[in-house]
Amino acid sequence: MTDDLRLDLLGPLRGWSGHRRLDLGPTRQQTLLAVLAFRSNQVISAHELVELVWSDAPPSTGVKIVPPYIYRLRKLLPEGVLVHTRDGYSLRLAPGALDLDRFEGLISAAHGCRDKDEAAAKLSEALELFTGEPLSGLAGHYLSVQRHRLTERRLKVLAERIQLDLERGRYGDLVPELVALVEEDRLREQFAGQLMLAYWRSGRISEALETYTRTRHELIEQLGVEPGPELRAIHERILQNDEPLARPAVRDELPYDGAAFVGRDDVLKQVVDALRTAGPAVVAIDGMAGVGKTALAVRAARQLADVYPDGRLFIDLHGYTPGHEPVSALQALDRLLRTLSVPADRIPADLEERAALWRSELAGRQILVVLDNAPDSAAVRPLLAGGPRCGVLVTSRRQLTGLDATARLALDVLRPEDARELLAEIVGADRAGSADAAAEVVNQCGYLPLAIRVAGARLRHRPSWTIEHLSKRLDAEDRRLAELSTDSGGVSPAFALSYEHLPPDQQRLFRLLGAMTGQDIEMYAAAALADVDVVEAEDMLEQLVDANLLLQLRPGRFQFHDLLRQYARTLAPEPDAVRRLLDYYLYATAEASAAIFSSRLQPLPGPAPVRLPEFDSAAEGLEWIDAEGANVLATVRSAESSPEHVWRTGLAVASCFFQRGRVYEMDEALQLALRAAAGDAEAESRVLLSIGSLGRYRLGAEASLRTLQEARDRLPADADLALRARLLASIGYSLAKLSPDDEALAVLREALEVARRAGDQSIASRVLAYLGATYGDRREFAQALAAYQDSLELGDPAVQSEVLNGIGECLLELDRVDEAVAALTTARDLGVERGADYSLIYTYAFLGTAYARQRLWSEAIDVGRRSLELALESDSKQSQQNAYLRLAETLLAKGDLAQARPHFARALELALEEGQEATVERAADGLDRTGPAA
Template sequence: MTDDLRLDLLGPLRGWAGERRLDLGPIRQQTLLAVLALRPNQVISADELVELVWSDAPPSTGAKIVPPYIYRLRKLLPEGVLVHTRDGYSLRLAPGASDLERFESLVSAGHADRDKDRAAARLSEALELFTGEPFSGLAGHYLSVQRHRLTERRLKVLAERIELDLERGRYGDLVPELVALVEEDRLREQFAGQLMLAYWRSGRISEALDTYTRTRQELVEQLGVEPGPELRAIHERILQNDEPLARPAVRDELPYDGAAFVGRDDVLRQVVDALHTAGPAVVAIDGMAGVGKTALAVRAARQLGDVYPDGRLFIDLHGYTPGHEPVSALQALDRLLRTLSVPAERIPADLEERAALWRSELAGRRILVVLDNAPDSAAVRPLLAGGPRCGVLVTSRRQLTGLDATARLALDVLRPEDARELLAEIVGPDRAGSAGAAAEVVSQCGHLPLAIRVAGARLRHRPSWTIEHLSKRLDAEDRRLAELSTDSGGVSPAFALSYESLPPDQQRLFRLLGAMTGQDIEMYAAAALADLDVVEAEDLLEQLVDANLLLQLRPGRFQFHDLLRQYARTLAPEPDAVRRLLDYYLYATAEASAAIFGSRLHPLPEPAMVRLPEFASVADGLAWIDAEGANVLATIRYSESSGALEQAWRTGLSVASCFFQRGQVYELDEAHQLSLRAAEGDAEAESRVLLSIGSLGRYRLGAEESLRTLLAARDKLPENADLTLRARLLASIGYSQAKLRPDEEALAVLDDALEASRQAGDRSIAARVLAYVGVTYSDRLEFAQALTAYQESLAEGDPGVQAEVLNGIGECLLELDRVDEAVTALTNARDLGVERGSDYSLIYTYAFLGTAYARRRQWSEALDFGRQAVELAQDSDSTESQQNAYVRLAETLLAKGDLARARPHFARAMELAVVDGQESMILRAASGLARTSPAA
């Protein structure tokens, strides 16, 4: 990642590359850059960019408008900053490269610093980064919202810095600044209150009271409301000239929160801020067992003594405590009322009356109540304070959705660096070892605080152990939970309590999810695993999320924390569950592939016995593969290693073409390797897998290597193999032969393949064979015959080859000087390629369109298409497509008269062609090099 680019967002958009100020171009281009900069190092799809940048005037071309703007930004930004992935675009910014990131970093540091002088200095430094209105002059609804957000953020931080200055006694210095702020916005009560305090404590009482009068008049006249309780309270104190006196010591029941509390600065600040608000505050913290909810709640409560000076109460409701029944609301109220010195004879027996007395006792007091380890919302509701100055902080392993909380926080595991710091706090820096060893241990603990504490305690109490030895013990997954559990507690007992609190149907699904073959799961796969209706499976998954036994990192997809997954695997499985899951992935992959390619490429032995998603379009199939591809690959690995060999090779064959379509080269190779191992000993299966390897590998490994693999597939083919498989194999062999030598022998093999496809009654294979015939004639430079073959292929109606066939038709029409017709065919090919997500076909489409527009002398369009072809080709693993893209872009530049820029592209095409032995391309590139030579 480069660190040359710097961006200023907290004012007019400005950029630098090193010390050089950048000209960021037109307004819309700047808006696009600003949107990308607001989400640095994240991938944003082209469709989302259109929505965010052009919301005020959506273009008729949709997402097609994005690449030209991206291209212009790439030209002005440092190299490597703006990247294009398959899913969209990302602006890569180094840490601290934007003033917005520096602002947030300084604010966080100020919040964390207990020294008020240093904290105020850091907040002041952060505020100085604002140089005006954020993104001033840039249009669009999204930036308008962000502009308002950042402006409000600045005012909040400014108010915090002023509050620190008041606490530091800088009353006189603050008056001029606050006068300007109040004049700027007479309805902002917070600044008016701060000005009143600054005047009062400077001895200027009349001006303080005058400020209140003018602020109240503005609020009544403009909004029809009286000042809020905080401003009225300041006014009352000034009238009475009564600074708050020190209060007597009050009851503080907070437990010891331990010395080892690291990280969590951001969430700690969220909790503290939420309990600082005016009015009764109820904050709910939920999270999985052992994540540190109690430690966070107690640490936050300790920082709120000045906000709740009348007491901080704590009660463990024992919702998940070994050997304890949950404390009922009736029992909890009895304990809390006694804490407030209510005599036993005054405490009613009835729950409602007891709750009413509790609220009455809290009236007029400022008390914080910490309700730890709540079993559910029902146990908490009667304990809520009614007093406007009281706060309640609740922790639970469940999401307390039935609780009317003013703020909610889902606590996650520690960040890796904080997890390492916690381990070092427990064992001491000398025992923590190297950063790498500590990182390995906390990773094995899943960054879960409880697991880290147990692991750290084991290391601390065993002087002969090293951290490397501990890591080695934790490395065995089947022993890890035992290593992280003790007789008195630890990870497994904590998880067991959460599991045992579930109803039976949730317990069953939790157990079965331990058999997940992939990293995550969606509702159809879960339904297959548990043999349930899809809606019922989804409901149960959501209920496990509510219980914090399952994570939902994005809508509809669920996964375990690593240690919870290992715990689920220790529970009793159901033998048929995994078989149903393997069936699901086999048939769902086949249906997704059929949706993408228009027909099923590989036969399946029997109808699916599991419910599958609906694949109504190409987009449905592509979306499923994009979401589930990694899980399908993991399922193939599991199937192959566990002996489910037929499912392994059949699933591998179905997904391989999808990976090829998406340009996922490494996934494609692994699927083929696993399939080939699983097919060993089954001649027809081996032949099918080798056919797929030879066909899909042709573009990357070259025709010669492809042909060797295909001939091996032919040798494996049984005599009684079905005609469809034989036709496919002959077609692929003929095509590879033609790519080596487009002679009569290759055409004869393709004729045999066409005859076999006709006998099999398979129009899909016939269409593909005719497309191969078209390519062969095109390589022979016999473009009229090639065009006829392509048109016959198109007439067969197979959607799986339409984009490639239209590319071939476009090339032939170009060579026959029918440019307008070529543009029409290639535009249709582009639309199909985009719809099907086929980068390989789009490489050729863009390259041919570049040539077509060059023939029309429309240089801007020609160069844009040519460069898009090269970009896609560079991301692919196909040297053949790279050669075509480079040489056609070079020819466009040459035709335009830009010899200097054309020459490197001809040279690159030559280099690739020599390696591949592509004689026609060598001659073409050599001719281009000769024509661009300085001596020419």
Template sequence: MDPDGSLFFTVLGPVRGWRGSSELSLGSPQQRAALAILLLHGDQPVDIEELVLGLWGENPPKAAVGAARTYVSRLRTALEPEHRDGDGPRLLVSVGTSYLLRLPKGALDVDLVEQDIAAAAVARGDGDLHRAHELLGQAERRWQGTALTGVTGPYTDNARDRLAQRQLALVEQRIELDLELGEAASAVADLTRLTTEHPLRENLRELQMRALYQSGRQAEALAVFADIRHVLASELGVAPDQRLHDLQQRILRGDPALLPEQRPAEAAPAGPVPTQLPADTADFTGRGDLVESIAGVLTERQGQAVPVYAVSGIGGAGKTALAVRVAHSVRGRFPDGQLYIDLAGASSQPLSPFEVLGYFLRSLGVAEKALPVDQAGRSALYRTVLADRHVLIVLDNAHDAGQVVPLLPGYPGCSTIITSRARLSVPTAATIELDAFDPAEALRLLTTIVGEDKVLAEAAAAGELLASCGHLPLAVRVIAGQLVARPDMLIADVLRLLSDERLRLSRLHSGELDVRATFRLGYDQLDPQLARAFRLLSLPDAETVPLAAAAALLGLHPDDAEDEIDQLIDTGLVQTPRSGRYRLHDLLRLFARERSTEQDAPADLTEATHRLLDFLLATARNAYLAVRPGNRIVELLQPLTDVGVRFSTAAEADAWFRQEREFVLSVLRQAAQRHPELIGITSDVLLGLDPLMERSFAWQQCIGLARLIASTARQAGLREAEAAARYMLSGALWQMGELDPAMEEIEIAVERACRVNPLVLAESLVVQGLVAGDSAMPEEEIRLLRLALELQRQTGNRSAEANNLGNLTAVCLQLGQTREAYEHSRKALALYRELGDVMGEAHAMLHNGVAAHQLGRLDEAERHYREALALTDVHGLAHMRAALLSYFARLHLDRGDVATAAAAADEAIVACVEIGYSRGQAHALATLGRALEHLGEVDHAVACLRAAADLFGRVGVVGSEDIHTINEEIARITRT
């Protein structure tokens, strides 16, 4: 998972993949199962029939082959998004009727496990037992739970069992080395759990007897033999293996050869050996890769640099537990001791370096009277004492770099691990910002503490409960502690207690564990200006907040806002997942809002929200100008200030919206719910997003939001705001095929706009016409579109006029009025080019191509389609590209190039699914079905045609005749 763009996959837990540090979207559980099959075959190709068998077994569904091919196609896109732009896929390739996944060495966790095991065998053969033990532990930590979690199927079910057996054999090897190295106590703890889980496994019982004997627990070791003899007799009717009988006799004799070999002791260090590490957490969960990475840094000796690792992160993220786990895992490499101190950095009185140096020097054997009276002298003596020693220093809960730099050793024999809520700039230090658990890690911790049976019995409630805690390790421990303390309490009971966000933090405490108190330690150290910034940043209900929006919230210039937020990041209260974006953990957001309720006047919060909406309105206006140049709707978007993101091209505006869409829509939703007094500007921002919604086909997300804004505007008596919101709502409903509600909403929009705004009225009439057309009323559609065209010409809205000419082109094509369609399209194309509207120009070219296609001029149609496709590719018009791929498929089918038609239709389906374009998906499915029939894949063809008919019915496109025609085709195919 290096940030260099390399691929890495895991199957020893959930099936996941990364490109560099970014996790890949691998699709549905079934698609992940297909990936797992390809991954576990290594460099061996997987035949399509073998893939189907692995996914569904001996009785696959009729459309299984097509579904498997679709999974492979989508996985290719996920692994190599650019593969269609070059020479085809290089990773997931076709080999005849098989598929082969070519991955570089070390790109799969299973392969790394085998490498670790092989290297351990070499080290053991060389007599380096410590190295062998480290390698086996490293291999063991690569498991992140049950292998292949979340995927099912005959192949993965069998593979899961094989991997579980491999894991168990690995653990046995590691425990055997524990015993050879004299670590019997830790081996006993592991074996107690493992023999409970695998009571019939004799290897584990043998190891358990040896571990207990080495620990001086001879009677318990003999009791293990008695127990396994009884279990095997009652369960299987057999006696224990002879080696267990022999071991029993050796234990009875007190055989000294069963004790670990006494290895030569290292030279005694000068002075005492401090061993100050706190106890390791028995139920430590997750972070396996991170433990391994930090341990590697601390134990690697390169040059004269002192190994230092600094772990930062919010309170409750588990920094101390991680540092202690790492320290215990490497303490054998530091025979001269381990120093530990809690620096109290989050409190109002952090320890001074002077007093910490005194404590450390005394621990290292320096007499009190020999301690220098100044910090510089103590620091110099500290480095001198450590110069020839191998000591691990753990500096927990540091306040800042100034506190820890004097505590760093000067020579590379020693290593230091630091934890802090603040980001520390420490010379030579490797750093990591520790975040909350991922859902799987949080679930494992809860399961470890409260028990698997309880969690499995309420799996859904457990997932919701952990999500309500933001998967913060401290919060998970709190709720787990509550469940352990009250065995009669259900997980659902705790979930209900935490469902009210206003009371959630009050409920997240158990004994000494208190989430709110942990957060308050950091907040109470902030000066008033930073505390205000922290509170205001918690207002948006969004995963992250971009810098420009944060500056608007704070009422600051972006440079000044960045300075303030950077200071908050340094305290650990705010995180920055990437440059220019800021995030508060869910529970920290609740904490900040609690403080805001206590300290901020409601008017101040409304003003901050207004500043944010004004910024979004200015940005939406700039985007409208870029995407629909010349459209007079932009005159309705009038921010109070001119501070907004500016765009030189439509593609820039589109890229901004794709990145910020979730943030923008959540802000609008929140404003409509909490600030009805701001509903006018909220509606204006939504209207300004119209062309961006079209480019990214984000209509599904628009429906609920537009309905909320329209309802709030109606209650406020703002007819113009309501008209704009209902126009957006009806357009979104039409795009998603919900014709009846779209008709209802657009009639209200037209009525409201009639009295207040001719620009919105004209656009509403267009939507009303489109809904009528899809409701099988083409004459009414033409009447409304012509009425809108007249109004657009009266108001001089030439951009809207060009768009409406495109609509008239489309309806004329549907009615077979091809020449009239050509005339409308020609005028639209001229207007779009005059205005510099690239998206409109692509639409007009598409219409020209459809007209030529209908007239049978296939070469001309292809030329127009290719011209349109070139524009969509250059300018990122995903919706248009999906539609064009479907038209290309039909063109190839009409030419008789059936294989190319099937490939194009398959690609169109994937493109449509990715953006939620159901109509295009229905058309592409129908084309694919017809192509597959020609190719002789009858069952798959019928499945595609049925899926197309179902989609046509659900999205309500014109053309119940499409459904009728398809059903006739299905009947014909099935008869033959």
């Protein structure tokens, strides 16, 4: 016998070996294990097992089917647990290995307790062992009988615990639980009687009598019988008010908060703890519509009966209730005072006097007041309790910033795992489907409890649906809100009420935000959408956050919840607003690009028609791209109706993505731009130029050259000279990468001449940098150095880092190592300052070689590895082969042959793919010098 195995039967069959959860296999195998568990430590013959396990479908093979299943179970279970004797099979379990044994043990202990509190606690602990329907999903007559027996046993124990709670005076706490139990089985008289007693002893006589009437009707309608003598006796006692055990009624007005309440343990604890503190406690809970504020407040209030023994009052202020005007403070005080049995003739008409009487009535009492659905702080302030032992719990869709609360809680949507658990609670474990399907549904619901409840109710009431079918229906964004709404409520009506309570200017901005193309928005984009001042836009965004209709990710950046975004898109759009948003992203991206590259890469059609952020440095431009790049790309994707915006914005953002090494986003932006430019020859040529130039380092010089030649073929004869110069320069450089021969030099010199004719020093500086690189590839380093220095003198910041890299490489080849280190150190500082990850790949690689020449091995290897890391992140094959080669040469010079060899091998592989003969020769020579592979 071993104490290592534990099995749970009071719910879905589950097993553990120590701390390891067991996969119990297919259903029939689980059925066999469950039967053995119920008859644990007994011997069961094979014939009996067939009868108990396969009663629903007896196998034609008879007892021969048993050994294979026993074999599988033995492999699964700890050694020595499942034994075979001459008479049959036995599952040997230690005491307490079954949750059923622990259940019965706790009940026995409870029956032995003299203290009612202790007995109730043990019964509660026993009931918590039930995790669902016993052995759910397992077939067979034997297990069906056991399932029914255990279910009835649970209900009997539950009734015992409820009786103890009644005897302990916990009437108000019992009402919600008993309401659910009676609703679940309207013919079970015992729970109906207990609910009548709980209502009666809470001072809710009418509801107690109504429960009797409803139960009697069900019994007559369903069974044709009158209620039993016990229920009739309770009814008679209530009619005669004959209750010797009744204590003075404690007001408990908390509504039923539903049976399904999952997750929220952390926030529930925060609320409860805050209301347990000494002194008058005021806790405010805010959150978007449908997030579960009321459920949380009521659940917390139920846990505070010991702190507020004189009562828990509840009033819905109807701040956002369809068909209801918000309850005024005057009206709320009238109701609250009447709740405390204050006669009507004592209640003043004046608000201040009525509030003073309210505070006076609470003095000396320990009462918790729940103010639900508050419209604003002003509606709440007169209702606050002044008594030192009273508490107030407020919920609202708005942030009640004007309320002097002792604790505030902004309630968020559910965690994914809690959202899945809520769905399973609503539809039942058998309908919840696979974990992946459930995860998809709750994701489509935005993890919003209200949406999950609506979706779960639809699935529960449609037996023919599967969770996969529900997910497919929710997948269509244009109908998702309709799927999550009903005639009586749901997501859209809840959102509509929040929207209708906004002032007109905020309503307009909320509608306009539906045009957001990206995941979030900042104040300049919002100002462009609404055509208002930036400060005014930010104020309205903050006000929407206060109304819990917008999320604030961090200062200055805002985002919709997914379902709120879809709701905003259903409201009337303004076409001009979309145009303003497109203008904003085009001109802002162009300004960011100009800051990054210190030059404009394309002319724009006139001055910016919207207010733009200011970029005073390359770092600020890159910071904006890091934050807004995804939104810009989303705009490019969605702006099919404005092709000029698409190709211009795509071009502007692509170069910025390149600078950040975001090559896949760069490729997408350029492909979208090319499609939008169709039919405009000069625009097509511009886009193809960028595709060829920016793609050279990843796709290779040959593919780049083909694209650039296509761009040249489409270039109109009267095209801008600066554009022609840039195109010639890029063609010449691609030719040089394939072969640094006289043809490449001739094209580059022509490009330099056209750039000078155009008067564009920026392009001339880049052409000289290309000439420097070409001379370097020809190993004519003196000429290369001169070209680079001429480029540097033109002072174009856009190419400064690249030019300094080239100068550093030339100086290394000319064995002027100290000068090379100085140039490369400047290049590194510039690259870091500008966030130019791509240029830093080469800076670090060349610095590695320079440090190696100085025999600074640690520094050389560090920067070499940093170069390789950046190259691998960039997906540029050309920069990768350079980084691999230079790091390998450093390791070889240090004498670390084993580390150098794989780097030479990878450099050779990449160079062969790219046709880079010079790199092939250097990598092959390095491999020879490292010796044969191990």
